[in-house]
Amino acid sequence: MITLEKVCFGYGKNETLRDVNLHIGKGDFCAIIGANGAGKSTLTRLMRGLLRPTSGRVLIDGQDIAAARPSTLAAKIGYLFQNPDRQLCRNTVREELLFTLQYAGIPADRRDALCDAALERFSLDGDGDTACMSRGERQRTALASALAAEPPLLLLDEPTTGLDYSECTAIMERIAEMNERGVTVVMVCHDMEIVLDFAKTCVVVADGQVLGEGTPADIFYNQPLLKRASLIPPQLIELASRFGGEVGRPTHAEDFAAIIREKRSQK
Amino acid sequence: MKGFLEYIPGDSILHRLDPRTKLLMPLILCLACFAADSILLLFVILLFDVALGYLGGIGKQTLRTLSKLARIMLFLFVLQILFIQRGETLIPLIAGLRITDEGLRTAALVALRLIAATMPLATLLSLTKLDELADSLVVRCHVPYKYAYGVTAAIRFIPEFSRQMSEIIEAQTARGVEFDTKNPFRRIAMVIPLCVPLLISSVRKIDGTAMAAELRGFNLRGRHNIRCTSRFGLSDGVGILVCLALAVAGVLL
Numbered sequence: 046m047i048t049l050e051k052v053c054f055g056y057g058k059n060e061t062l063r064d065v066n067l068h069i070g071k072g073d074f075c076a077i078i079g080a081n082g083a084g085k086s087t088l089t090r091l092m093r094g095l096l097r098p099t100s101g102r103v104l105i106d107g108q109d110i111a112a113a114r115p116s117t118l119a120a121k122i123g124y125l126f127q128n129p130d131r132q133l134c135r136n137t138v139r140e141e142l143l144f145t146l147q148y149a150g151i152p153a154d155r156r157d158a159l160c161d162a163a164l165e166r167f168s169l170d171g172d173g174d175t176a177c178m179s180r181g182e183r184q185r186t187a188l189a190s191a192l193a194a195e196p197p198l199l200l201l202d203e204p205t206t207g208l209d210y211s212e213c214t215a216i217m218e219r220i221a222e223m224n225e226r227g228v229t230v231v232m233v234c235h236d237m238e239i240v241l242d243f244a245k246t247c248v249v250v251a252d253g254q255v256l257g258e259g260t261p262a263d264i265f266y267n268q269p270l271l272k273r274a275s276l277i278p279p280q281l282i283e284l285a286s287r288f289g290g291e292v293g294r295p296t297h298a299e300d301f302a303a304i305i306r307e308k309r310s311q312k
Numbered sequence: 313m314k315g316f317l318e319y320i321p322g323d324s325i326l327h328r329l330d331p332r333t334k335l336l337m338p339l340i341l342c343l344a345c346f347a348a349d350s351i352l353l354l355f356v357i358l359l360f361d362v363a364l365g366y367l368g369g370i371g372k373q374t375l376r377t378l379s380k381l382a383r384i385m386l387f388l389f390v391l392q393i394l395f396i397q398r399g400e401t402l403i404p405l406i407a408g409l410r411i412t413d414e415g416l417r418t419a420a421l422v423a424l425r426l427i428a429a430t431m432p433l434a435t436l437l438s439l440t441k442l443d444e445l446a447d448s449l450v451v452r453c454h455v456p457y458k459y460a461y462g463v464t465a466a467i468r469f470i471p472e473f474s475r476q477m478s479e480i481i482e483a484q485t486a487r488g489v490e491f492d493t494k495n496p497f498r499r500i501a502m503v504i505p506l507c508v509p510l511l512i513s514s515v516r517k518i519d520g521t522a523m524a525a526e527l528r529g530f531n532l533r534g535r536h537n538i539r540c541t542s543r544f545g546l547s548d549g550v551g552i553l554v555c556l557a558l559a560v561a562g563v564l565l
Contacts, residue, residue, distance in 0.1 A: 116493075
């Protein structure tokens, strides 16, 4: 779905990304993790075509997007920014979704149906005033807007920042649902618990380079890699690692509890 | 990269000038530009503006500002040529319109005047710490504390708003709004709906900043709380004299 070939990028003289090679397959749920300033958001903006690499190529479905105007990719790629206020520019939620659908090039006769489907999927009130909603509602509206045109690829830049537990879970469950329907998801995230719970693959970025790729378990049980990227694994993995391989590599509390129970019964 | 009017740190002679000088010099240059009726003198002032940028170590940024202003002024230049139909015809245009010698001269004067008058303030504010400017205005010029900080806070928000606008434009481009079109008129028409998110985020930001200032005792502060170390020196005198000389030339020429 997305391929980056020897991509380099810099803001002015500072080189933010160096020789990045990456492939994210169709239907994947990929989390990009790394410390602040590692180049994660720059990577997603390059994938969206909002930035042009100084060298190298970004391919979406095998097509180099260098020549494409970013606005023409709207129907293909949904993008959620960290701050929903950057995206919301209409008075009501319905107007907001219809605005996205219009610019994504969806025919006028299909827009209302798609808009209603998005409102229902994200439990939103179409007449809600976008300026008066809570942070969580605004984020949900921005996400509904990014997904309204049902793009096959969704790029998320820290979708859960500033949200409480219930809003965070609600948003992530909707994203996982879309992924199950076949939407490829690429998500920049600082919350390792969320990455462990939802992502299928992980890409570790540090100092503008990809340090490692793999399943969340592969990444989070690789202590030297995490140390190099200045990351801390989720608590469950931290705890399991303290047993030094005695309990295997559980990624969920239930698995961990089952292993412990089994060990106790063996004794 | 620093935004428009954002402080650029450095140790140049212009950085070390008294903040009052850095307000006074653009003011005198602005008066010189509006007094001048000579294209040559306006060119000289413009060169002086660029030289100020290089002297402050922000030559490239000054040229970038110049190029942006020139693009805006080009529009004004064309309008002036079309509206001023007095004088001798140089080139006849369609529908009875013509380019005249007087139209050309007035258009050049207006465009040059506006560029030369705007640039020094942008350059010198980029070389001034806004806190030092506010302190200097309060202690040395006896401007009321609230007004001095209100003005500097407003200046501080300009690059912030400009950055926010860029981010909003980027977010809207990602949704398919054609900000990447080459047609400038379409781009301008598309900016209008974006004023809503900019206004919302700006009001939120200003409200937050005002509250944070209140919580840190903004209302309790006054002139007695400020320690201002800036003093007029030789370089301040030289700077002001050069600007005054240009202003006198503006009045005479």
